[in-house]
Amino acid sequence: MPQPIENWAERVCAGDALAVSRAITAIENHQPEAEELLRVVFPRTGKAYLTGITGAPGTGKSTLVDRLSGLYRRQNEAVGVIAVDPTSPYTGGAILGDRIRMQGHAGDAGMFIRSMATRGFLGGLARATAEVALLLDAAGKDQVLIETVGVGQDEVDIVRLADCVVVVMVPGLGDDIQNMKAGLMEIGDIFVLNKSDREGADRLEEQLHAMLSLVMPRDGWHPPVIRTVATENRGVEELALTVEKFRKHFESSGQRRQKHVEHWQNRLIEMLESRLLEKVLGGKEGEARLRALAVEVAERKKDPFSAVSEILKGAKLGL
Numbered sequence: 001m002p003q004p005i006e007n008w009a010e011r012v013c014a015g016d017a018l019a020v021s022r023a024i025t026a027i028e029n030h031q032p033e034a035e036e037l038l039r040v041v042f043p044r045t046g047k048a049y050l051t052g053i054t055g056a057p058g059t060g061k062s063t064l065v066d067r068l069s070g071l072y073r074r075q076n077e078a079v080g081v082i083a084v085d086p087t088s089p090y091t092g093g094a095i096l097g098d099r100i101r102m103q104g105h106a107g108d109a110g111m112f113i114r115s116m117a118t119r120g121f122l123g124g125l126a127r128a129t130a131e132v133a134l135l136l137d138a139a140g141k142d143q144v145l146i147e148t149v150g151v152g153q154d155e156v157d158i159v160r161l162a163d164c165v166v167v168v169m170v171p172g173l174g175d176d177i178q179n180m181k182a183g184l185m186e187i188g189d190i191f192v193l194n195k196s197d198r199e200g201a202d203r204l205e206e207q208l209h210a211m212l213s214l215v216m217p218r219d220g221w222h223p224p225v226i227r228t229v230a231t232e233n234r235g236v237e238e239l240a241l242t243v244e245k246f247r248k249h250f251e252s253s254g255q256r257r258q259k260h261v262e263h264w265q266n267r268l269i270e271m272l273e274s275r276l277l278e279k280v281l282g283g284k285e286g287e288a289r290l291r292a293l294a295v296e297v298a299e300r301k302k303d304p305f306s307a308v309s310e311i312l313k314g315a316k317l318g319l
Helices: 003-013 017-028 032-044 061-074 097-101 129-138 182-187 201-212 236-253 255-281 283-298 304-315
Strands: 049-055 079-085 111-117 143-147 164-169 190-193 225-227
Touching: 003 017, 003 032, 003 129, 017 032, 017 111, 017 129, 032 129, 049 061, 061 079, 061 143, 061 236, 079 129, 111 129, 129 143, 164 182, 164 236, 190 201, 190 236, 201 225, 225 236, 236 255, 255 283, 255 304, 283 304
Parallel strands: 049 143, 049 164, 079 111, 079 143, 164 190, 190 225
Antiparallel strands: none
8 A cells, every 4th residue: 555545544534624625636536546545544434424415406405504514513523514516517616605605614623514516417416425425434524414406306316325314495486295306205304394484384394294194104214394494593403303313213223224235235336337337448449439339329330239249348348
């Protein structure tokens, strides 16, 4: 193991913000040293609790994350925030709206905030989010809050990564029933009715309870509805207590461990797919060959099944 990687890993595990930032950049840019670093720090992970905050745009997710982070810090818990932002059409980077809202924590050494660009990846999460969460875990964060980009039905991927999924809704977004997409209703462990001082909050809460009554409880857990006004810090403490209650419930039942096994099974498949694609299509020659075959298939000169067989044969994988 190269000495610089070991030193870098030690700095990450010590919570060095500069080392963590550099590591996240390496992960996002798929630099080869990122994998080595994650390999070294992996044995020191598994302690952080991951909470996903999801919901439609404009529901106040960023403010809620900001207030929840502040509460955890007052309880002397180290906090990491991953804010998955829309991608800039010009630079490919994150549009840093969330970090602007959370600037009150800028001087807090026990808090680490990172905005990440989706880079066009659907599911509400950036591709590197799981690795970054792992890194923050290694850096000693007790609570890792993952705020998704907020694109509605497409962001159900958070359920595979987070220990607890909080779905945030607000009254006054038009057709409230239409906003309660089936996917979001099924993935939510806790529902937050934010901006609950607005007109229509009572009606939305009734509709939420009615719809949740149709969702089968998981291992005895019935998703509760918490009313908050994040801008005024109202209901945030109740939300934190509910997250802790959910944590204890699923740890005692063994469901959290089972979910982690399922998560890593999915991750291993994704990593295997990535490695195989890299092996099969690695380099400019592989990409050029893929393009040429795509042209032949589009022009009906070759069928797609034969094209795939040709690619695999050329890769010499023994398939």
